[in-house]
Amino acid sequence: MANPIRVGLIGAGYIADWHAEALAATPGVTISAVCDLNESAAKASAIPHGARVFTTLAALIDAQLCDAVHILTPPNAHEEIATECLTAGIHVLVEKPVCESGDAAAGMLASAEQGGARFHAGHNFLxxxxxxxxxxxxxxxxxxxxxxxxxxxxxxxxxxxxxxxxxxxxxxxxxxxxxxxxxxxxxxxxxxxxxxxxxxxxxxxxxxxxxxxxxxxxxxxxxxxxxxxxxxxxxxxxxxxxxxxxxxxxxxxxxxxxxxxxxxxxxxxxxxxxxxxxxxxxxxxxxxxxxxxxxxxxxxxxNTQNPYGRSFRGMNRAIYGAIADRTPVDARFSGESAVAVMRTLxxxxxxxxxxxxAVKAPAVRSRDPKPTAMVIGGTGFIGRALTRRLVVDGRDVRVLSRGRHGPFPDLPDQVETVTASLYDLDALTEAMQGIDVVFNLAKSMDKTWADALVNDVGVTTRIAMASEQAGVKRLVYTGTIASYDMSDPGVTITEDTGFPADMSDRNIYARSKAECERQLMKLHAERGLPVVIARPGIVVGPGGPLQHWGIGRWHGAGAVRIWGHGNNILPFVLIDDVADGLVRMIDAPVTGQSFNLIGEPMLSARGYFNEIHKALGAKIRVVPGNLHAFYASDAVKYGLKKYALRRPGVIRPSLADWKSRAHFSPFDNRRPKTALGWQPETDRPAFVDKAIARANLFGF
CATH class of the missing domain: 3.30.360.10 (Dihydrodipicolinate Reductase; domain 2)
Incomplete structure (x- = not known):
């Protein structure tokens, strides 16, 4: 039997999972390496396939472990990476777009001819x-x-x-x-x-x-x-x-x-x-x-072969079948096709x-920001609103981001964007120098509890340790109301309502955020960590999505299966009110306390969609979701994943967990009003106007 074709993945982001699953199902192919600047991301992709981990392209090429690579980085890096690999004689498949111009694609094809390697375009739907x-x-x-x-x-x-x-x-x-x-x-x-x-x-x-x-x-x-x-x-x-x-x-x-x-x-x-x-x-x-x-x-x-996954499998069969048989490259995925497509674009x-x-020129910086506040997760929905509110209040802000490009081009004098690994304590501590208050809005959506302990709980603890070492005066952490048991409409939830002692039967996100809170409060009790915890409700308003999964399971923009019957009042809160509540936690004497940022009782799920219909003329198909059916269906999926597919770390949320998604339990929001002076919107027409009419939910 011929030796398998050894394939490396360069880039370990979202799309890498699709490529990896398709490669694993392709005959005559093995995944030999994963390369990414983020070592933890590379390990997560490499371990299931027994592949080597690399953090630099040079090290991967020097190791001579790859006959071919899939280039899955952001497109602006495709040309340089592909050229290096092709020149080294390594076949490449480049995710679309293969580059940023037809000339660049032609240069990549020339490098393939020079290196005697094959250049493939990732036009997977073909x-x-x-x-x-x-x-x-x-x-x-x-x-x-x-x-x-x-x-x-x-x-x-x-x-x-x-x-x-x-x-x-x-x-x-x-x-x-x-x-x-x-x-x-x-x-x-x-x-x-x-x-x-x-x-x-x-x-x-x-x-x-x-x-x-x-x-x-x-x-x-x-x-x-x-x-x-x-x-x-x-x-x-x-x-x-x-x-x-x-x-x-x-x-x-x-x-x-x-x-x-x-x-x-x-x-x-x-x-x-x-x-x-x-x-x-x-x-x-x-x-x-x-x-x-x-x-x-x-x-x-x-359920492992949806149409998108099948498209990758079909592409791989054509590409690696031709390599194995030493036949010409399939024209659908050839370098010549890549050049033609890019010339047309x-x-x-x-x-x-x-x-x-035209690209709008960013505002010219007239002074260097002098930040006293740091927002981790500042490019997200809440983080953007919070950062802008801090600036309005006269504070300069340091935003921790994965890249240098942030959503504040109009605030160059007040906002600086810095990069620091959330897994590097020294880098985090350095980034917090001169900072009085740190807002930790980061979250990690993990598939296993083991991953959540590393990527969510571990990161949260590390941020707390860095804030201690940097002398930060206040750490504000955003948890989630999802950690509560909200299954009983007869129980009113306050900040004194505890989380269950054993949360192993809850969804990973709810369990992980609760564990983060537990670790932070332990540090507060044992070492005086100046932490305050905020738990926003279902946040709505400008910048938020139409397809909000806190309300139901969406099937495109036109249909949603709401959690439960949809008649109970949901814990909605306006984005501006959340930002206001977070800012009020900076100086208030509330260290070691937690606050549920829930707006006044306004709308049920059905009421929310009725208001969308009235305000925007869009009638969304709303179907009630039987939570017992959700639970039973999930039990079947759990069994298949654990016993048929033998996936590690699979969990099965309880019936109470599914009911909690419907937010049956009402909330009492008096504590943030009393302790922080917080005043969420009380007028229903004003709430609807901000949450729906002026929220640009449909994009036009």
Whole structure:
């Protein structure tokens, strides 16, 4: 048996999990290395596959452990990393966009030829089984002569409206085209050949912090041979429509590539009465066939092969099959295809009006900030509002972020963004020098309790230790009301309501945040840590998401299954009121105390959606969620994950945990009013106006 192809992952972020799972299922391939500047992230990706961990590209190349690598870093780093690997003779697959221009893609292809290695573009949706069927049918003439095609990516892009704003994706308007465009253009190029851009326009701009506009809809008219092509990228809150529609003389074919569903509409030769009936029956049969097919795939794979995952598997089979067989690169994923796609995107950017792509110059710094407050998690929803409130109050702020790009370009004199690893005590201590108050809003969404102990509890404790060493006068920690047992409507929750002693049957987030609080209060009792704890409710208002999972389980922007019946009053609170409460904790004599920042009783879940309908004219489909059914379904998933898939650290939340998501227990918010002088919004019309009417929930 031939030796397996050894593959390394460069970049251990969100997308790395998809690549790793697909590689693990690809015959003749093994994951040999993971490289990331964040060693803990690299370890988390490497350990399940027995791979070596690296923190520098040079060390990975020198180790000679990889025949190929997948480059999964932010796109601005793709070209440099790919060039080094290709020159060293290592095959590369580069996540889309492969780079930031056609010239850069051409340079990468030249490096591949020079190094004798293969350069592949990560156009994963071309590996979908349904797309392969569509292309084969079109090529065989089953759809007749194709006259036009519509290729659409209509999917809400939440960061445009609620952050985080420090992503590469949002740094420049052109990055939105570079991020989404490759999916669409790759389809057109693979189906029809070279694409000529005729016109491009943008609409529905949204303002990022600092009044920096980004378009949320981009339309492109193009031509490929005799086929008229329309590309649409829509990022507002909309029904998910990621599709390729081909109009031919014999049929209209529509591929839903998000769902791996292909449906073909044809004429039939029946008489005028039976013709429309037969046409609709045939479409019905196709939809049922596609639905059952996908359901069976999911059932057989225990929900490990969704359409997105299958697209990566199809791409990997084509790429590594060709490498193993020493056959030419599959044209769908070739370097030549990468260059063609990027050249087309260059033309799209050239066709867009200059004002659409203009980057607003950041305000000029006239003085260096002198921060006395630090916000950890300052790029998040609450963190952004808090930082701006601190500035309004006359404080300069140091924001701890993963990168230098923060959401405060209009505040260069008052806000500085610094980087420091949350796992490095010395770096954290240094970053806190000169700081009087630290707000810790960081959170970690972990899948196992072991990971939560490291990434949430360990980090929280380390921040507390650093604040002690730096002489910080006040540490404000944000916990969560989710740590309470809120399953009983007859129990009113106050700050004196304790968390259960044993929280092993709670969801990891609720359990982890409660343990963080316990460790902080232990440090307060034993060493005098000047900590105050805040637990915000369901936070709403400008900058927050429409699809808030504190209210229910969302199925796109148009449908939500609420937790429970949805008639009980929810613990909503306005974002500005949360920021006000946090600021009041700086100087109040409340060390060692905790406060539930819950607004006045206003709306139930159903009431909230009714107000959205009245204020914005959008009727969202609201379905009650049977919590016993949620619990039973979760029990089945737990059994499959633990015993069939043998995943370590799987937990099963209790029925009380599921009921707590409905927030059945009411809250008493008198303590923050009395101790802090906090006054949340009391007027219902004003609350609705701030929480809904002026919150830009739909993006336009």
């Amino acid at each position: 590996g979908l089984p349904s797309y392969e069927r569509m292309k084969a049918a079109m090529t065989a003439g089953d759809y007749g002569r194709i006259s036009s095609a519509e290729i659409t990516w209509a999917l809400p892009l939440a960061p445009l409206r609620s952050g985080p704003y420090n992503l590469w994706l949002l740094r420049e308007p052109k990055n939105l085209v570079l991020e989404l465009g490759p999916h669409l253009v790759a389809f057109a190029h693979d189906l029809f050949g070279p694409v000529e851009v005729l016109h491009a326009e943008a609409s529905k701009p949204v303002m990022l912090p600092g009044d920096d506009p980004r378009p949320q809809t981009i339309r492109v008219l193009a031509r490929a041979g005799h086929v008229d092509v329309t590309f649409t990228m829509a990022m507002v809150e909309t029904v998910d429509d990621r599709s390729v529609t081909l109009r031919g003389s014999s049929a209209r074919a529509r591929l839903d590539f998000a769902q791996d569903v292909l449906v073909v509409e044809r004429e039939n030769a029946a008489d005028l009465v039976a013709n429309p009936l037969r046409k609709q029956l045939e479409l019905t049969w196709q939809h049922r066939r596609e639905g059952w097919k996908n359901a069976l795939v999911q059932a057989r794979s225990l 260059d033309a799209v950017l050239d066709a867009l009006p200059a004002e659409v792509l």
